[in-house]
Amino acid sequence: MSKTIxxxxxxxxxxxxxxxxxxxxxxxMELVAIFTRRQPDQLTSANGSAKFEHISxxxxxxxxxxxxxxxxxxxxxxxxxxxxxxxxxxxVDSYDTxxxxxEFFDKVNEAAVKGNNLSVISTGWDPGLFSLNRLLSESILxxxxxxxxxxxxxxxxxxxxxxxxxxxxxxxQYTVPVEEVIESIRSGETPELTTRDKHLRECFIVPExxxxxxxxxxAIVTMPNYFADYNTNxxxxxxxxxxxxxxxxxxGGFVIRSGVTGNGTKxxxxxxxxxxxxxxxxxxxxxxxARAAYRLSSEGQNGAKTVLDIPLSYLSPKSGADxxxxxx
Amino acid sequence: MSKTIxxxxxxxxxxxxxxxxxxxxxxxMELVAIFTRRQPDQLTSANGSAKFEHISxxxxxxxxxxxxxxxxxxxxxxxxxxxxxxxxxxxVDSYDTxxxxxEFFDKVNEAAVKGNNLSVISTGWDPGLFSLNRLLSESILxxxxxxxxxxxxxxxxxxxxxxxxxxxxxxxQYTVPVEEVIESIRSGETPELTTRDKHLRECFIVPExxxxxxxxxxAIVTMPNYFADYNTNxxxxxxxxxxxxxxxxxxGGFVIRSGVTGNGTKxxxxxxxxxxxxxxxxxxxxxxxARAAYRLSSEGQNGAKTVLDIPLSYLSPKSGADxxxxxx
Numbered sequence: 001m002s003k004t005i006x007x008x009x010x011x012x013x014x015x016x017x018x019x020x021x022x023x024x025x026x027x028x029m030e031l032v033a034i035f036t037r038r039q040p041d042q043l044t045s046a047n048g049s050a051k052f053e054h055i056s057x058x059x060x061x062x063x064x065x066x067x068x069x070x071x072x073x074x075x076x077x078x079x080x081x082x083x084x085x086x087x088x089x090x091x092v093d094s095y096d097t098x099x100x101x102x103e104f105f106d107k108v109n110e111a112a113v114k115g116n117n118l119s120v121i122s123t124g125w126d127p128g129l130f131s132l133n134r135l136l137s138e139s140i141l142x143x144x145x146x147x148x149x150x151x152x153x154x155x156x157x158x159x160x161x162x163x164x165x166x167x168x169x170x171x172x173q174y175t176v177p178v179e180e181v182i183e184s185i186r187s188g189e190t191p192e193l194t195t196r197d198k199h200l201r202e203c204f205i206v207p208e209x210x211x212x213x214x215x216x217x218x219a220i221v222t223m224p225n226y227f228a229d230y231n232t233n234x235x236x237x238x239x240x241x242x243x244x245x246x247x248x249x250x251x252g253g254f255v256i257r258s259g260v261t262g263n264g265t266k267x268x269x270x271x272x273x274x275x276x277x278x279x280x281x282x283x284x285x286x287x288x289x290a291r292a293a294y295r296l297s298s299e300g301q302n303g304a305k306t307v308l309d310i311p312l313s314y315l316s317p318k319s320g321a322d323x324x325x326x327x328x
Numbered sequence: 329m330s331k332t333i334x335x336x337x338x339x340x341x342x343x344x345x346x347x348x349x350x351x352x353x354x355x356x357m358e359l360v361a362i363f364t365r366r367q368p369d370q371l372t373s374a375n376g377s378a379k380f381e382h383i384s385x386x387x388x389x390x391x392x393x394x395x396x397x398x399x400x401x402x403x404x405x406x407x408x409x410x411x412x413x414x415x416x417x418x419x420v421d422s423y424d425t426x427x428x429x430x431e432f433f434d435k436v437n438e439a440a441v442k443g444n445n446l447s448v449i450s451t452g453w454d455p456g457l458f459s460l461n462r463l464l465s466e467s468i469l470x471x472x473x474x475x476x477x478x479x480x481x482x483x484x485x486x487x488x489x490x491x492x493x494x495x496x497x498x499x500x501q502y503t504v505p506v507e508e509v510i511e512s513i514r515s516g517e518t519p520e521l522t523t524r525d526k527h528l529r530e531c532f533i534v535p536e537x538x539x540x541x542x543x544x545x546x547a548i549v550t551m552p553n554y555f556a557d558y559n560t561n562x563x564x565x566x567x568x569x570x571x572x573x574x575x576x577x578x579x580g581g582f583v584i585r586s587g588v589t590g591n592g593t594k595x596x597x598x599x600x601x602x603x604x605x606x607x608x609x610x611x612x613x614x615x616x617x618a619r620a621a622y623r624l625s626s627e628g629q630n631g632a633k634t635v636l637d638i639p640l641s642y643l644s645p646k647s648g649a650d651x652x653x654x655x656x
Contacts (some may be wrong), residue, residue, distance in 0.1 A: 021590045022589060025470050025589070101652055101653070101656050102649065102652055127656045129468075131656045135640045135641065135651060138644065139619075139644045140612045140613050141612060142353050142354060261346070261349065261353070261609060261611070261612050262349045262605060262608045265608050267604060267605070267609050267612070268602040269457075269600075271597075272597075273597055273598075274595075274596040274598075275595050275596070276594045280589040280590045280593050280595070281468075283589070284468045284469060284589050284595070285468050288467045306652060306656055307656075308639065308641040308656065309648070310639055312464055312636055313463065313637055315463070320636070320637070321430065323463060323636050324429055324430055325429070327462045327463050328455045328634055
């Protein structure tokens with residue numbers, strides 16, 4: 001490949017910054033511009049050198065950008081943005097509202113087919129790499145049971161929820177998988193697990209001055225949907241402690257399948273991630289799938305695809321012959 | 329799919345028996361016949377019901393078998409068998425001589441293209457699932473280093489080697505990954521490792537009566553290629569102990585990539601297997617890829633493919649819509 005793949009980024013939060021940095025690690029790619037709803041001239045890029053454009057100018061880049069990496073949120077941004085952008089460009093996104101993926105797929109597929117573009121939806125690690133592993137392990141061990149655990153890591157949704165509790169000035173929530181349960185599965189057990197059995201929730205709270213700590217604690221641990229079904233620990237800390245120890249965005253998790261072959265022979269497959277930065281890792285997955293989107297589109301394919309539909313060789317800049325020699 | 333996939337097995341050792349059992353776990357598949365170089369009427373199948381045929385009759389099954397699963401060895405069987413069978417049938421094999429895969433690929437590809445068949449070569453877990461994970465993690469974390477560990481498990485080649493030592497009546501060899509090294513990698517280190525640092529070799533030997541135990545030990549630990557580069561422990565046991573404790577064929581291993589994103593952020597990806605039976609698990613992988621071979625061939629594709637070239641959705645009997653809804 002002599003031509004570099006021309007990339008655009010739509011949305012410039014933590015994920016967009018991660019994509020900008022990841023592109024620098026891939027010499028076959030080049031960042032053309034970052035598109036934002038904010039004032040472009042008031043943004044500075046992580047590398048200090050990227051070009052910002054207002055999102056309204058995106059159409060002028062048709063033919064100049066090979067793949068748009070969409071870095072908006074799943075709640076309101078992507079349901080609008082992906083179909084709109086997919087009608088003009090190849091796209092990759094990290095749409096992660098699991099229950100609505102089928103509907104999202106159909107909508108994006110329609111737009112991408114119309115525009116003769118290729119859209120890889122719902123990449124990242126879950127959905128994404130974890131989905132690949134659920135599929136792989138279920139296909140190989142049809143008699144078995146799989147378990148997905150998340151953490152230890154920061155949950156943005158739960159952190160937002162605790163910050164809305166009266167008396168809370170700041171706070172962060174960690175989802176923590178229960179280590180003993182994972183060990184029992186690794187040793188071949190296939191327990192029936194409730195929500196409470198699988199994960200703990202650890203909250204680190206900076207209270208407002210004079211706040212009723214017991215009331216905060218009670219409001220959190222009984223909060224429906226977010227905490228009521230879990231064992232939740234609430235820790236009160238100072239603003240300094242929060243800044244010193246809770247600024248990172250670590251995450252990770254496990255997909256474990258415990259199955260049997262033959263006459264009850266136990267076989268265990270496990271995939272795990274331990275990430276110091278969730279958005280930077282997700283960004284790296286998006287960038288690898290941007291390469292796949294470009295190559296599939298170059299071969300004449302169009303429409304919506306998921307990670308399940310794409311051969312892994314499309315993620316690599318190496319040739320098939322090199323991959324067979326070096327990695328197989 | 330109303331039609332079941334018609335499968336043939338070529339070769340009936342541990343792997344062939346594993347394939348026979350795995351087919352029973354996949355209701356969309358049916359075993360037509362097992363082909364052998366031995367006297368077919370002197371074999372009994374693991375399920376007790378399979379039909380045996382002499383390998384010389386294989387051509388009569390053209391049009392009656394969708395995929396042949398080749399269960400011979402990589403040293404002498406598969407280099408002959410895969411090209412020969414690929415000229416008549418779709419095939420799947422577990423060719424695992426890493427250094428010769430490029431040459432094998434070309435030879436099989438030529439035969440498969442000529443016969444308009446599709447051949448998935450070198451499946452199993454290494455090459456196979458471990459290759460997929462090396463590719464996935466290298467593509468997502470281009471700045472990083474990956475480590476493959478095997479074990480704890482029985483190595484057939486090393487077990488054969490110790491059984492050839494004078495004075496050895498019977499024996500088995502386990503390859504054991506060094507746990508402390510794996511832990512250091514999981515904690516983010518990327519050490520430079522020699523062969524000796526990564527794996528131990530544990531030998532359990534039944535000596536012949538009156539044999540010189542020190543001489544056996546010395547012959548093993550100094551054996552070039554097999555043991556000289558490793559720390560090797562030799563344990564002498566009785567025939568009863570060998571039968572009671574060392575009849576299984578467990579194996580497993582780890583592919584770990586430790587990489588960085590952004591400004592030195594550490595990210596770790598790991599895939600691991602813990603197998604009570606190596607041949608039964610490998611067989612299960614072959615059967616899943618037989619489904620892929622059948623589907624790719626039904627779509628009009630031909631030639632040689634590896635696991636790197638095949639979307640994981642092809643391994644599953646479920647539809648794309650079901651996979652998106654249930655697994656993504």
